[in-house]
Amino acid sequence: MLSIDFESPKFSKCPCCGTTTTTLTRFVYRDGNAHAIYYAAFTEGHTDRTVRALVSIGGWGNEGTSDQRIAMVLKLWADETEFGATVLDAENSLWSGSPLLGRILDRAEALAHPSIGDVFCITDRIVAEDSFVRSHLERTH
Template sequence: MNWFNRIFEPKTGPHPNPDDQRYDIEYLPALISEPCECCGNETTVLKRTVSRDGSIHGACMITYTACHPEIPARAIIHFGISRKEGSAITTFGMTIQPGGIAFIDVGDGNSSDPDDLCTPLSRKEALEHPDKPAILRIIDQLYEDDKVLIDYFTELQFQQCTCLIAEGDCRN
């Protein structure tokens, strides 16, 4: 059976209710850094806390500089904060663009501090991690609900189209 037929094949089993899987995300005000040394524009830092049923599950930090559309926004998500005491907090890294995300290396995972509860993941580890579906749900919610991020993506797409128009190559 080819992939096209599988798309239209009837699905069995109950479909999950998307509202049951949603997280509560607190959108803290954007922080604006000092002007960039190369261009004079500011870097925006978005901090978000993620919870469900009153328990904090994670924290997310997204950074971007509006004048650098060639450099995607970067996100660090610490996940597992509400789990039982003594368990590690897992850190996922990713680039975020209007067209999607890509997991990236956060670090080598080797901490010199034995009391450090944070486990940074490599790209390969993130792709295989059991919490990856939860991270993707959080990112989906940010794409849908985070007004500051949506405004940035809208401006970014407008800038790209404007560049194409200036070069005489706009296909819109």
């Protein structure tokens, strides 16, 4: 069973418009064991009401190393009937400078990776349980 540890959000000013950007760091556990980490960010007032995210999965336990991890870049979105997640290429990552996360995969490699199902399970939990993300996405329609 997956559970999420909700750290306090960080707020900053968007350099292009001065509105508030929210950045989230979350730790994901499977059956009580470290399983993944995700980062998410969005800016109030931007016309693009999506959430940019990165999920790093694999080797997050006490003995884990970044060589055992991979990361996938995602765009979370909503329309009138559903929430969705789209895998993006690594060049779209807001967090590409952190070796701690493991290698960031491009879209084609991510979609073929054995962990893609786990990543989509995590994105389902993000939109269901992360009140900051859900609130932002629900304001899109």
